[in-house]
Amino acid sequence: MSKYTQALQAVRRHMPLEAAADDLRPLVHYATLAASSHNTQPWRFRCERRRIVIRPDLARRCPVVDPDDHHLYVSLGCAAENLRQAARAAGWVCQVDFDPASSEMRVELEPAPAERSALFEAIPRRQCTRSEYDGRALTTGELDLLARAGTGDGVTVQLLSDRRDRDRVVDYVTQGNRLQFADPAWKSELREWLRFSAAEAIARGDGLYGPVMGYPVAPRWLGSITTRLAMSAKAQNRRDINAIRRSSAIAVFVSESDDPLHWLETGRCYQRLALQATVLGIAHAFINQPVENTPLRGRFAEALGLGGARADLVLRLGRGPAMPASLRRPVDAVIDTPR
Ligand SMILES: Cc1cc2nc3c(=O)[nH]c(=O)nc-3n(C[C@H](O)[C@H](O)[C@H](O)COP(=O)(O)O)c2cc1C
Structure with missing residues (x-):
């Protein structure tokens, strides 16, 4: 197996969620599997008690293709949605709020029955596939x-x-x-x-x-x-x-x-x-x-x-042929230590 395939398997996988009650890092793992423009992963996460704060990493902006930061905020939204799906699987419902003054998204977690939805199960498999498709109509x-x-x-x-x-x-x-x-x-x-x-x-x-x-x-x-x-x-x-x-x-x-x-x-x-x-x-x-x-x-x-x-x-x-998927930085590289 190639080193790239090994690295992919280490990144694109499900994590045990039982620990998520105290340790919210498995939820951040799922968030980082989201799409981002140029795979810049322009996000930072801060785990607090029953809350995860997502803020933009402005060092990862693309000022030429994305001068108004539209794609950067879209990418943060992608991460927030994966986080919400994973939180539900771990036994939380989320309230997601955006504070325009600080540009932070606050994801508040409330206990709820754990539910592993089909969308959650698909998180590690979702990828952009840049092959030619077969043109068959969707139903x-x-x-x-x-x-x-x-x-x-x-x-x-x-x-x-x-x-x-x-x-x-x-x-x-x-x-x-x-x-x-x-x-x-x-x-x-x-x-x-x-x-x-x-x-x-x-x-x-x-x-x-x-x-x-x-x-x-x-x-x-x-x-x-x-x-x-x-x-x-x-x-x-x-x-x-x-x-x-x-x-x-x-x-x-x-x-x-x-x-x-x-x-x-x-x-x-x-x-x-x-x-x-x-x-x-x-x-x-x-x-x-x-x-x-x-x-x-x-x-x-x-x-x-x-x-x-x-x-x-x-x-x-x-529908079309599979293509290799992209990697992610480790969760440790995107987590801020709490204040
Ligand atoms: C806001 C946004 C804009 C993107 N624009 C393009 C694009 O124009 N062309 C392209 O091939 N991929 C584009 N992508 C896909 C990213 O390159 C892709 O999400 C990233 O490389 C990670 O790969 P993955 O989604 O397969 O996990 C975009 C993604 C986002 C979130």
Whole structure:
């Protein structure tokens, strides 16, 4: 078994929860298995009595692709949703509150009967799968379950499955690629988060490992040269057009207000939808190019008839070949000691 596979097995696993009554660290383990933009894991956790505080780790911002910290707050919302699912399995219900003054999320825990939901069981298996899917339609029942999981307070999800809608998404994704690849600052920020070899991916425990993204493994010096050559809007557009046309549905998350509270809620909705998809054996990957440039995002929202609402995230969904999953930093690296 390769060292990377061993490292994955150590990270993507269930933890005993009996201890969680006194020690809340197993809950943090589940929170860290959430999605985060560029796998930056921009979170810090503080465990107090019957409370876990989640705050942003601003050293892990991506100011070029995410100048307003939208993706950063979405990522914190993803972690909060995993935490809530794990807390319920450990015998707690959660009240999640956001304090805009401190930018902290406070997750208050109240004892409740322990319940291991299907979404909780799926946490270690949920991952972004950047392969080409088989294009087979999802059933109405599957679409209903996904829509229900992806809807929250002030956040809705549109599931687009007809061909015309997919072509419209292709148009905005390709425009987004052209804008992003023409920006040297965007490319340089992305390169900082690429992990070229298994050794580098394991040592850092974060970032985007080549094979997870569909790139070959290489030492950093070589990987850096080959990705520099391979990283073009034309090559990316070719990959994305095929991937979108062969997906079964596109999900667009939409929030009614454009502020951190709604970005956190979007993260929670994405995480639930992704867990529900995992339970159904449906894979997903982000295609966020239409929402990562402000003017393009406005035109995309207009094309979808969203009025003044913000288009937050775009995903493709379908069934297809498995891909390697990404790693995480150890729980100790993200826990603050209590004050
Ligand atoms: C807010 C947000 C934005 C993301 N944007 C993209 C994206 O544009 N393209 C992409 O391939 N993955 C994107 N991702 C997926 C992350 O790269 C992924 O969650 C991270 O690498 C961890 O991998 P995992 O989700 O498979 O565990 C995004 C994730 C989040 C939470």
